Amino acid sequence: MTQPLFLVDPTAARFELTDLAAAQLPVTDLSAHRGDGIFETVLVSMGEDGAVVVNRERHFTRFRGSASALELPEPDQELWDRVIDRLIAEVAADDPGIVEFGIRYAMSRGEQDEDGRFRPRGWAFPVPVDDHIRSARVHGVTAVSLDRGFDAYIGSKAPWLLIGAKTLSYAVNQAAGRYAAAHKADEALFVSHDGIVLEGPTANLIIRRGDRLLTPDPEAGLLSGTTQQLIFDHAQELGLTADYADLRLDDVKTADGAWFVSSMRTAVALSELDGNAIAVDEELTAKFQSIVRAG
Incomplete structure (x- = not known):
């Protein structure tokens, strides 16, 4: 499986493709030393009619609810849908025969600036359905x-x-x-x-x-x-x-x-x-x- 990573800027509603193997997350991000963030993992099932993101809507509803519980900004569903769709396209292009894989997407509270404000950071990457599963x-x-x-x-x-x-x-x-x-x-x-x-x-x-x-x-x-x-x-x-x-x-x-x-x-x-x-x-x-x- 290819190792793409999409970094997501929820505030600016944009994302960019980068390498999952490269260093990306600052140690000052609150997810790194406090676990202060939320995530979901969805199963993607590939078929003749294309990709099915299993329980896509339910997962995002829970993602939104988790954000509310942590008092994080409300996630933009249109933004995260675009991230997931682009990630599916990247994986499918790298391995046209793939049958299923997962996508993990997350949003952190981010880092705190000198004025005490936070800028959330998001990311999404594929995860394999391994032999253990x-x-x-x-x-x-x-x-x-x-x-x-x-x-x-x-x-x-x-x-x-x-x-x-x-x-x-x-x-x-x-x-x-x-x-x-x-x-x-x-x-x-x-x-x-x-x-x-x-x-x-x-x-x-x-x-x-x-x-x-x-x-x-x-x-x-x-x-x-x-x-x-x-x-x-x-x-x-x-x-x-x-x-x-x-x-x-x-x-x-x-x-x-x-x-x-x-x-x-x-x-x-x-x-x-x-x-x-x-x-x-x-x-x-x-x-x-x-x-x-x-x-």
């Missing part, structure tokens, strides 16, 4: 549950925790992944301190009980999932109902199927939680993956 789609994943450290539904009492915002502050998420790996699991599953199942570090959870799909309520303390919403949109076509619910660990362990869903992985079966085997529905997994790829 492809393997998880086929073979599923295992997980260990981890205490998230706060009670469910705390976000309404403590909006400064930015629970519903997709920020660049992912140190905790990365640490959870390393902890899971050290304990012989592929993923972590966050649980509130009072026992409500939340999400994975980079994925939402869906379970099936009979003909019902269930997922944790975003208000409980997790990021609202674009992929989860897309799958729920198609639940009726699959002969299923879909709803939000407060789930406990036993609900997941005894489910008729469980999945981690995210933009890049689409839907991967959760086959084991805390050493307990979970039923795997391979047919439904394949249907979920097809729904997501179709966008």
Whole structure:
């Protein structure tokens, strides 16, 4: 895959192509040492009719909501759409046979000038669908549950925790992944301190009980999932109902199927939680993956 990078000036509503491998970000940018910014990652599916940016509108709606939560300037959708389209064109020109890839786009608060003002900085670049992702789609994943450290539904009492915002502050998420790996699991599953199942570090959870799909309520303390919403949109076509619910660990362990869903992985079966085997529905997994790829 080619390594283009578009640097975005949200204030001037312009962007320029440069090299992802070259140094671009000043260390004084607040994203570099505070994680003070927002991002999204979209899956691009290439077909005979061109590129499909999966959940494009939902991702940007969340991007805009994250900006509002951090009190960043409202992103210009027309500008960011042009950035994404140009990036797709660059990747497709470099590799006409490419089937799918991701695009990560971000906006930082930027740097503070002598007068205390900030000038936001943005960027976008392609990310590959690597072998780890492809393997998880086929073979599923295992997980260990981890205490998230706060009670469910705390976000309404403590909006400064930015629970519903997709920020660049992912140190905790990365640490959870390393902890899971050290304990012989592929993923972590966050649980509130009072026992409500939340999400994975980079994925939402869906379970099936009979003909019902269930997922944790975003208000409980997790990021609202674009992929989860897309799958729920198609639940009726699959002969299923879909709803939000407060789930406990036993609900997941005894489910008729469980999945981690995210933009890049689409839907991967959760086959084991805390050493307990979970039923795997391979047919439904394949249907979920097809729904997501179709966008």
